[in-house]
Amino acid sequence: MTQITLIPGDGIGPEITEAVKAIFSAANVPVTWEEENAGQTTFDAKGELLPATLLASLEKNKVALKGPITTPVGKGFKSINVQLRQMYDLYANVRPAKTTPGITSRFENVNLVLFRENTEGLYSGLEIFDERLQIADSISRVTKIGCEKIVRAAFEYADRHGCKKVTVAHKANILKHAGAMLLSVSKEIAKDYPNIQMEDKIIDNMCMQLVMKPEQFDVIVTTNLFGDILSDLCAGLVGGLGVVSGANIGDNMAIFEAVHGSAPDIAGKGLANPTALLRSAIMMLHHIDLKDYAYKIETALDATLAHKEECTGDLGGSASTKEFTQNIIAKL
Known part of the structure; x- marks a missing residue:
């Protein structure tokens, strides 16, 4: 027991x-x-x-x-x-989303799993409020080891379950450090899994692709805030x-x-x-x-x-x- x-x-x-x-x-x-x-x-x-x-x-x-x-x-x-x-x-926040016969949705053949980094990013709790200037700062703390753990978990899952592709969702074009770190770590870890295709998508394009053609995705991995948003989007599919x-x-x-x-x-x-x-x-x-x-x-x-x-x-x-x-x- x-x-x-x-x-x-x-x-x-x-x-x-x-x-x-x-x-x-x-x-x-x-x-x-x-x-x-x-x-x-x-x-x-x-x-x-x-x-x-x-x-x-x-x-x-x-x-x-x-x-x-x-x-x-x-x-x-x-x-x-x-x-x-x-x-x-x-x-690792792990959220599967799969079409089920009998449950009404706008899509068919959705079968994906989202891996959301769960402990850092904008949810690190690093916030500063300047009462005089009425300015609020929220710091997105992203660590290399944090990126490595969540990306490795996503690739390991894909490998165990025979998934063909891991998609990395990021904003590295704007977040030159916090976004780029996830992307660079993913490219390195992908080398250990030659049978799995790695692709990356900027988060805004990722949202559009999910609501247009969600069946193209197998495993998705991303940072905390983006993952929080995408996980509910995927549930809606x-x-x-x-x-x-x-x-x-x-x-x-x-x-x-x-x-x-x-x-x-x-x-x-x-x-x-x-x-x-x-x-x-x-x-x-x-x-x-x-x-x-x-x-x-x-x-x-x-x-x-x-x-x-x-x-x-x-x-x-x-x-x-x-x-x-x-x-x-x-x-x-």
């Missing part, structure tokens, strides 16, 4: 977490859950956003599944997600944030998460769609080498998504969260 830290989160988090637990139980997945929460709910109950018990659990188990978390707004709190990524050097998975992966820890919000307006109403968290849990099973269980659950999920009437309202059906969950379980 593998023990996993489970972070239910806020809003609809506990509902979609229970759905994943029920599906894992029905599929006899050999994992046990150690539940520890974070975010607004924990702050209200305990006065802390990131309890020490959660951090201890993460450091012990090294793998976690996380529901959507709310960071209190307007109170000076740093994003919990950003804190966890920087605290444990979870430098295949049905939105409610149906895509996400992972934050470092050398010693991995946190898999639903990337959508906590949707407090529908919490407790049985309307939540657990697909994003379930797909993240499937990614987690691949990560801990329980691939047979991953394929089994993924097949049942895809078979359910193919029938709109068996899905939740956001997917065009009328099923509740629990009914959708039971429809998946029936197909295991």
